[in-house]
Amino acid sequence: MGSEYFDYIRDLLKDRSGLAVSLDKTYLIDTRLLPVARKHGYDTIVDMVKALKIRHNEALVVEIAEAMNTHESLFFRDVEPFELFKNIILPQVLQRRKDTRRMRIWCAACSSGQEPYSLAMLLHEEAHRLSGWNMEIVATDISHSVLARAKEGLFSQFEVQRGLPVQMLVKHFAQEGDYWRISDKIRKAVTFKAFNLLTDPRGLGRFDVVFCRNVLIYFDLETKRKVLDALGGVIAPDGVLFLGSSESTIGLTEQLWPVEAGLGVYKHTGSPPSLAELP
CATH class of the missing domain: 3.40.50.150 (Vaccinia Virus protein VP39)
Structure with a gap:
């Protein structure tokens, strides 16, 4: 993924959820957002970003933000x-x-x-x-x-x-x-x-x-x-x-x-x- 597309995802996540994604976490973008891209008919994450840059899709933006959030939770965590x-x-x-x-x-x-x-x-x-x-x-x-x-x-x-x-x-x-x-x-x-x-x-x-x-x-x-x-x-x-x-x-x-x-x-x-x- 080129820097232009990484920057778009990074800025979207910081703006929507506060999530900070550094370059060493690009593997998370790949593993969590490729299924989202495929679900919406795109072959790659880059194709999905290109489409969003041309035409905003609020539902897709929300789905991207939700997919990147970590939802780890335990009962009585740390006691x-x-x-x-x-x-x-x-x-x-x-x-x-x-x-x-x-x-x-x-x-x-x-x-x-x-x-x-x-x-x-x-x-x-x-x-x-x-x-x-x-x-x-x-x-x-x-x-x-x-x-x-x-x-x-x-x-x-x-x-x-x-x-x-x-x-x-x-x-x-x-x-x-x-x-x-x-x-x-x-x-x-x-x-x-x-x-x-x-x-x-x-x-x-x-x-x-x-x-x-x-x-x-x-x-x-x-x-x-x-x-x-x-x-x-x-x-x-x-x-x-x-x-x-x-x-x-x-x-x-x-x-x-x-x-x-x-x-x-x-x-x-x-x-x-x-x-x-x-x-």
């Missing part, structure tokens, strides 16, 4: 963030939000739903303490196709074997052939919405906890700064942000600073003790 949520954050919420009896959680770039469903299962386990509370989980992703999968709540044997405790599988899933379907109670605890992290999130409202894990690694520095500043604008004053273990806010934004409670957890700079800290 520690979920233990922190259950053992520290949730008790702090019950104490600090007892007047409003409301908690809002945002799972950004939720992929096929394992992360928000993991949180929903944790909250279900604590149902005896949450009577009368409004616990809202909002899960968003840029990909409409992956959101459709998440809403369906149907997972393969391979997917449920990755991080999901056996007792939760038995309790919250029903087997359907080679697949497992999550219970309606857990599925209905999550609200899925299409959302692009490059756009203003304030329309989603304010959140006590935001999970945006293993997403920033795919962005360039400029996009990371923009996304982090936007996330900071919707996190409650004592709220917390979870990033992936290899991600950080340091050097990217002055709004958010690490919490000592756990790796990959951040709070507003100079704020009172966050929900991830004891007062």
